[in-house]
Amino acid sequence: MINLRLKFTKGPETKYISHLDLMRTFQRALRRAHIPIHYTEGFNPHPSMSFASALGIGVTSIGEYLDVALEEEIPEKDIMERLNETLPKGLEIVDAAVLKDKAKSAMALVTDARYSIELVFKDVIDLEDKLKDFMAQSNIVVPKEQPKKNFETVDVDIKPMIREIKVESKGNQNVILGCVLACGSKANLKPQLLIEALKKYMGDIFEVKEIKRIELYANIDHELVPLSLVDRK
Amino acid sequence: MNLSTKDYIYEKILPKVEKPGRYIGTEWNSVHKDLNDINIRFAFCFPDSYEVGMSHLGMKILYHLLNDQKDIYCERVFAPWPDMEKVMREEGIKLFALESRDYIKDFDFVGFTLQYEMSYTNIINMLDLADIPKLSSQRGEKDPFVVAGGPCAYNPEPLAEIIDFFMLGEGEEQMLEVMDVYRQWKAAGLKRKELLHMVSQIPGVYVPAFYDVTYNSDNTIESIKPNRDGVPAKIKKRVVKNLNKAYFPDKIIVPFIDIVHDRIMLEIFRGCTRGCRFCQAGMIYRPVRERTLEELESIAEKLVESSGYEEISLSSLSTGDYSKLHQLVEKLMSKYSKDRIGLSLPSLRIDSISLKLLQDVQKVRKSGLTFAPEAGTQRLRDVINKNVTEEDLINSVGAAFDSGYSGVKLYFMIGLPTETMEDVEGIADLGNKVLDRYYQVPKAQRGKGVNVTISTSCFVPKPFTPFQWEPQDTIESMREKQKHLQQLLRRKGLTYNWHDPELSYLEAVFARGDRKLSKVLIRAWELGCKFDSWDQYFNYEAWLKAFEDCGIDPDFYTIRKRDFEEVLPWNHIDVGITKKYLRSEYKKAIKGETTRDCRIACTGCGINLLQEGGVCK
Numbered sequence: 057m058i059n060l061r062l063k064f065t066k067g068p069e070t071k072y073i074s075h076l077d078l079m080r081t082f083q084r085a086l087r088r089a090h091i092p093i094h095y096t097e098g099f100n101p102h103p104s105m106s107f108a109s110a111l112g113i114g115v116t117s118i119g120e121y122l123d124v125a126l127e128e129e130i131p132e133k134d135i136m137e138r139l140n141e142t143l144p145k146g147l148e149i150v151d152a153a154v155l156k157d158k159a160k161s162a163m164a165l166v167t168d169a170r171y172s173i174e175l176v177f178k179d180v181i182d183l184e185d186k187l188k189d190f191m192a193q194s195n196i197v198v199p200k201e202q203p204k205k206n207f208e209t210v211d212v213d214i215k216p217m218i219r220e221i222k223v224e225s226k227g228n229q230n231v232i233l234g235c236v237l238a239c240g241s242k243a244n245l246k247p248q249l250l251i252e253a254l255k256k257y258m259g260d261i262f263e264v265k266e267i268k269r270i271e272l273y274a275n276i277d278h279e280l281v282p283l284s285l286v287d288r289k
Numbered sequence: 290m291n292l293s294t295k296d297y298i299y300e301k302i303l304p305k306v307e308k309p310g311r312y313i314g315t316e317w318n319s320v321h322k323d324l325n326d327i328n329i330r331f332a333f334c335f336p337d338s339y340e341v342g343m344s345h346l347g348m349k350i351l352y353h354l355l356n357d358q359k360d361i362y363c364e365r366v367f368a369p370w371p372d373m374e375k376v377m378r379e380e381g382i383k384l385f386a387l388e389s390r391d392y393i394k395d396f397d398f399v400g401f402t403l404q405y406e407m408s409y410t411n412i413i414n415m416l417d418l419a420d421i422p423k424l425s426s427q428r429g430e431k432d433p434f435v436v437a438g439g440p441c442a443y444n445p446e447p448l449a450e451i452i453d454f455f456m457l458g459e460g461e462e463q464m465l466e467v468m469d470v471y472r473q474w475k476a477a478g479l480k481r482k483e484l485l486h487m488v489s490q491i492p493g494v495y496v497p498a499f500y501d502v503t504y505n506s507d508n509t510i511e512s513i514k515p516n517r518d519g520v521p522a523k524i525k526k527r528v529v530k531n532l533n534k535a536y537f538p539d540k541i542i543v544p545f546i547d548i549v550h551d552r553i554m555l556e557i558f559r560g561c562t563r564g565c566r567f568c569q570a571g572m573i574y575r576p577v578r579e580r581t582l583e584e585l586e587s588i589a590e591k592l593v594e595s596s597g598y599e600e601i602s603l604s605s606l607s608t609g610d611y612s613k614l615h616q617l618v619e620k621l622m623s624k625y626s627k628d629r630i631g632l633s634l635p636s637l638r639i640d641s642i643s644l645k646l647l648q649d650v651q652k653v654r655k656s657g658l659t660f661a662p663e664a665g666t667q668r669l670r671d672v673i674n675k676n677v678t679e680e681d682l683i684n685s686v687g688a689a690f691d692s693g694y695s696g697v698k699l700y701f702m703i704g705l706p707t708e709t710m711e712d713v714e715g716i717a718d719l720g721n722k723v724l725d726r727y728y729q730v731p732k733a734q735r736g737k738g739v740n741v742t743i744s745t746s747c748f749v750p751k752p753f754t755p756f757q758w759e760p761q762d763t764i765e766s767m768r769e770k771q772k773h774l775q776q777l778l779r780r781k782g783l784t785y786n787w788h789d790p791e792l793s794y795l796e797a798v799f800a801r802g803d804r805k806l807s808k809v810l811i812r813a814w815e816l817g818c819k820f821d822s823w824d825q826y827f828n829y830e831a832w833l834k835a836f837e838d839c840g841i842d843p844d845f846y847t848i849r850k851r852d853f854e855e856v857l858p859w860n861h862i863d864v865g866i867t868k869k870y871l872r873s874e875y876k877k878a879i880k881g882e883t884t885r886d887c888r889i890a891c892t893g894c895g896i897n898l899l900q901e902g903g904v905c906k
Contacts (some may be wrong), residue, residue, distance in 0.1 A: 068299075070545075072309035084317070084543055084597030087628075095629065103657045112341075114304050142597070144317045 057094050057106075058126040059155040060135070061162060063284045066117045069146025075110040081144065082122060088142035091135060094125035108162035108272050109169065109239050112246055117269035118150075119170070121162040121283045123227060126207045151284050159287035163235070163273035166283060168219060169239035171247045174265040177229045181261070184223050190257050191221060214253060217245035230265070236280070238274065295390040298382060306373045307756070311339035314387030320356040321388055325528065328360035329471060332386050332433070334401045336411035340882060344550035345541070346604060347439065348402060351460055353538035361468060364388040366399075369418065370413040371820070376454065377418065384419035393419050397471065399433045401440035401452070406799035407792065407821040409448065412437075413814040416451075423811055425453050425498060430481050430776045438468075442495075443573055444752045446858040447494040447799045449497035450807035450881070454485060457493045457862065459559075461536045466491050489520045491655070493527035500861065502804055508845060510803060510856040525863045528900060531576040532559060537590035543598065552600035552633070553592045555585060557617070560718075561606040562888045566674045566878050567705065569751035570606055572866050575896040576905045581704040582613055584629035586620060591738040593630060601625070602633040609638045610888075633728030638677075638803070643686050657696035658689050664705055665715025671881045672707050674874075679719065683726055691726045695736030697723060703770045704748040704762030704790075707879065708749070713770045716743065717777035724782050743778060744786040747793035752801050752859045753866055755874035758851040761797045791829040798846040803858040806846075809839045809869070865899035 066078075073081065081102055086093055095101040110120035132152040139149050178184075190196070196218070199209035217238035224234035233271075237245040247267050273280035292300060301311040315321075329380045333352055335342030342348060348365070355363035364386035369377060377383070383392045393399055399421065401412050413423055421435065428435070437448065438456040442595040445455045456463055474484045489496045499520045501878055503511040515522060529535040537556075544551065560577035561570065580588075589601060600620060605611065621632055631652045637643050645659075662677055664670045670677060686697050701716050720743045727739045747767050750756045767790040778785040799806060813835035820826035836843050851857065851873055870893055877884060884892055891897070 069313070069315045072303055072312070072313055073545045077310060077547070080547075081317075081545055083599070086597075087599065088594070088597035101629075113309070145315050 058129050059159060059289075060124045060126055060132075061151075061153050061155055061284065062122045062124060062135075062139075062149050063151035064120050064122060065148045066111060066115075066120055067146040067148070068116055070144065071114055071116045071146070074113060074210050075107065078278045079107070081107070081147070085139060085142045085144070085147075086124070089138040090136075091130060091138060094127050099255055106161055106163050108109070108166045109244075111269060112248060112267075115247065115267045115269060117188040119269055119271035119282070121166075121272055123155075123162050138146065144146060147206065153284060154289045156287045156289050159260065161270070162283050163241075165286055166240040166272050166276040167238070168236050170234070170236050170270040170273070170274040172224065172266075172270055173233040173235065173247060174267075175231045175249070175262040176265050177231065177262045180229060183226070183231055186258055187223065188223060190254065191215075193257075196253050196257075198256065200249060212249075214245050214249060217243050218250065221250075231262075236273075292763045293440060294382070295385075298385065298390055298458065302373075302376055302380060302382060307370070308339075308546060310544075311367070311370065312373065312387060313545070314365070314390065316545055316767045318540045319365075319388060319542050320352070322356070322362045324362070324389075326359065328475070329358075329362070329398070329468060330391075331355055331361060331363040331364055331398045331400060332396045334366040334367050334393075334399060334412075334415060335404075336368050336401055336408040336415060337404075337820075338370060339544075340546070340548040340841060342367045343544050343548045345402070345404065346554045346556060347460070347846070349541045349554075350536065350538060351464060352542070353540065354461060354536050355612050357536075357538075358468065360472075362389075366415070368392055368415055368820070371476065371826070374414075374690040375417065382459045384656055394421050396433045397434045397475075401437040401439075403437050403439035403448075404579040405822065406441055406796045407449075408797060410818045410821055412448070413810055414819045417814070422614055424450050424807075426450070427497055428453065428481070434481075434484065440570070440573060441800075443862055443864055444521075444800065444802070444859040445495060445497065445862070446502075446804045447802040447810065449804045449808040451810070452497065454488055455495040455497070456726065457524055458864075459529045459535075460527070461489065461529050462495050463527045467494065477903075479879065486519075492525060495524045495862070497804075499702070502530070508861070510858060511582045512856060512862045513858075522862055525899060526573075526865060528576070528865070529578070530900065532580050533584045537588055539588075540595035541592060543596050545805050550602065551598075552602050553589070553590070553596060553598045554602050554604040555589055556580070556604045557585060557608070557611045557614075558605050561614065562610065562886050563607060563676070564674055564874075564884050564887060564892065564894075565663075565676045566672070566755040566874055567748060567751075569754050572753045572894075573864050574606065575735050575865060575894065577610075579612060582617055582620065585617060586624075589621060591623075593625065594613075598634060599629065600631045602635060605636060607634045607638065608634050609643050618650060622650065642693070646684065657698055658686075658694055659698045659700065659701040660685065662719060663700065663702055664708075664712060665717070665719055666712045668881055669705060669708060669712045669715070672878050673705055674878070674883050676883060676886070678721070682719065683722060686723050687726050687729075690730045690735060693734075693736045695738055696742075697743065698742045699723065701743065701745045702748045703745045703774075704758055704767050706748075706750075706759045706792075708762070708770075710770070710773065710896065713773055714777065716745065717774055720778060720783055720785075721780065724780065726786070727782070729873045739782045740784060741782060742784045742786060743774075745774065746788050749793050749797045749800055752857065753864050753871070755871045755878055757801065757854060757857065757871065758855075758875065760850045762845040763795055763848055767793075792827060794843070795821070795829075795832055800844050801858065805839075805841060809835050809841055812838050863899070865894075867895035870894045 093103040096104055104125035106123050113116055135152045136149045195213040196215040197211050197213050200212045201207045201209050220236040222234055224232045272283050274286050333673050352363050354360045366386050386393050413428050437452045439462055442455045442457055470487045485496045488494045501516045502513050505511045558579040560575045562577050565571050565870045663675045724741045750759045771787045815830050816831040816835055818831050
């Protein structure tokens with residue numbers, strides 16, 4: 057059994073595809089590419105594959121990860137080429153790496169995610185100052201829906217989960233925010249919730265044009281390392 | 290932000306709806322074409338949800354058949370789910386085709402497939418959303434041609450005022466003939482009316498506006514006659530003579546989201562020889578034509594390769610009747626099981642032989658088996674010519690229980706012709722005997738958690754069946770029968786499911802309805818009816834009001850017994866099964882006489898005379 061980590065992009069064509077549907081899409085693309093996946097043992101065998109982190113519906117990404125166990129070794133370059141021929145438009149493999157033995161799964165590794173969020177403001181404003189004030193609050197509390205509890209909301213302080221937020225570039229009314237948010241099983245902040253908090257703080261003065269995930273990181277010795285660089289063989 | 294309508298739909302509308310994956314149109318194997326190379330744009334419309342429509346084999350075939358033509362661009366359209374419809378109406382978005390997101394009002398053809406009567410209001414709703422006039426007579430030179438086909442097109446009359454022309458029978462050849470005629474018409478720059486005349490010359494094409502219907506004083510039909518020269522008095526359905534030579538796509542669209550039948554459907558044969566008297570499919574899809582083993586293997590190989598699906602389902606009306614079923618299953622299993630591609634065998638009559646087959650195929654799951662005795666007593670099963678005995682059933686479920694199955698589903702109909710309370714009680718009786726058979730298996734050997742599910746549907750008499758003249762049972766009577774069964778099926782281990790008879794009542798109206806019903810459909814739509822086959826949207830009161838507003842008594846179509854001599858609304862349609870045969874089958878039914886499977890020897894239904902040279906194998 058060979059453990060493989062694929063890095064892929066999810067473009068505008070597939071941004072409305074949910075996590076579960078994406079899993080099925082990959083299974084079928086792997087089958088079309090004749091890449092033999094390892095199946096779990098047991099009563100109801102299923103393909104051993106897992107994503108690092110679910111991406112919200114409507115969000116695009118250039119830094120998604122999928123771990124797949126293969127039955128046999130196939131050169132990484134071949135896998136990328138074959139899979140890119142059988143994936144639907146809007147999904148593309150940009151890196152494939154065989155992992156060391158006993159490597160942790162991408163899902164277990166991920167702690168942080170970088171996003172680029174394009175906002176369109178109704179008027180020109182000094183966003184840097186506003187962001188500074190926003191982050192200077194002692195806490196940033198927003199109501200969060202809980203899908204497992206009938207979508208009842210609970211108040212969450214998201215401040216500790218915002219690791220970094222800054223203006224990356226700006227035009228007349230368009231601003232691109234760069235931010236690093238907690239991502240993973242320990243703490244997880246969806247960019248949509250951050251946007252709600254910003255709207256709550258600044259008022260309804262902008263529209264969201266695009267949310268794009270840029271990279272997923274593991275926190276290794278207090279340093280954020282892209283998942284594609286962890287445990288490569 | 291200034292977005293084009295297409296981008297606006299994608300960026301602004303889709304985030305507002307549940308399951309946006311229904312509307313994105315870029316699924317694997319979907320076809321996208323450059324409009325500069327296109328002469329004909331065809332919107333293939335399924336008047337139900339994406340999940341239902343995408344599960345339909347006919348659409349998959351015709352989609353690729355049309356797109357294989359260089360100058361034709363066929364795109365898919367489904368009924369937008371009500372949440373999507375609401376946003377579309379609020380934002381002034383018209384009905385668009387999935388692939389290009391262009392409005393279908395600008396297409397050459399808008400084609401509906403008619404799979405069940407209770408989808409008709411969705412057709413009206415889709416035309417309205419598309420901004421296309423609902424009545425054929427209101428459409429002008431700039432409007433698309435609204436066409437339809439599929440099994441319900443054999444009684445096209447309820448939609449006669451809405452559809453410009455129908456294509457009757459199998460579409461693989463006829464569709465391309467229609468496209469050829471359209472090319473000529475378009476090149477010649479002729480008027481709308483002229484195309485209708487041109488297509489009426491193609492066998493199997495029915496242009497309702499070219500026929501006049503006159504009525505007797507009791508509202509029955511006096512005559513259905515062409516109102517001009519040169520159109521056929523009878524329209525014959527089309528049949529593909531040799532299925533092995535018929536078009537079959539080598540790729541199918543693989544949806545992103547989960548659909549009802551998310552697998553390869555391998556059509557092993559068309560038609561059915563059993564001759565069950567209630568079954569419209571068994572009559573209208575005749576004659577039986579099988580695909581050869583070689584052809585099926587070749588199709589399966591191409592589809593597995595191009596789709597990546599993990600399951601192949603053998604599709605037909607009665608899988609066990611395929612002459613080389615065991616060889617086919619063996620071949621497919623030996624070829625694909627190592628790749629973990631599963632096989633499913635729906636529509637299989639379960640006996641001890643097929644049970645063994647089923648167990649080979651489904652290695653692990655022993656969850657449920659389905660049996661369809663259809664009626665509770667031998668007498669009534671003889672009436673409907675369902676040639677299954679109680680002994681057969683008990684033997685089959687016995688074999689299943691013996692080998693570890695613990696779940697069995699039994700399907701029945703209530704309201705069948707000649708049915709008495711005794712027949713209804715027979716359903717409960719059979720259910721109990723099946724459960725008794727389970728308890729005969731030694732405790733250590735039998736599967737745990739027995740569940741015998743008994744489902745009853747309400748019989749709907751259909752055109753082109755021996756029961757086409759029969760009244761439907763009344764709603765009150767069917768309800769009484771259901772209540773009786775609820776009382777009788779209270780034993781632990783038995784579950785009883787039933788359908789509300791109101792939906793079946795309406796289905797019966799439209800199944801055997803005439804032209805006067807077009808206006809009822811439009812009125813029902815005005816009163817909010819759509820997605821009628823979905824419980825949460827079915828509004829019986831609105832339907833009753835629609836009939837009342839139009840001055841039409843629905844009972845006329847349902848609980849009225851027709852005379853053999855009556856001119857039925859589908860009198861001008863020829864599906865190949867003769868009236869003489871249907872009448873003789875009806876008479877035998879009333880006497881409780883059965884008719885043999887016509888594979889044993891011809892029973893003279895007439896289908897071999899439909900085309901020159903005959904097509905029965």
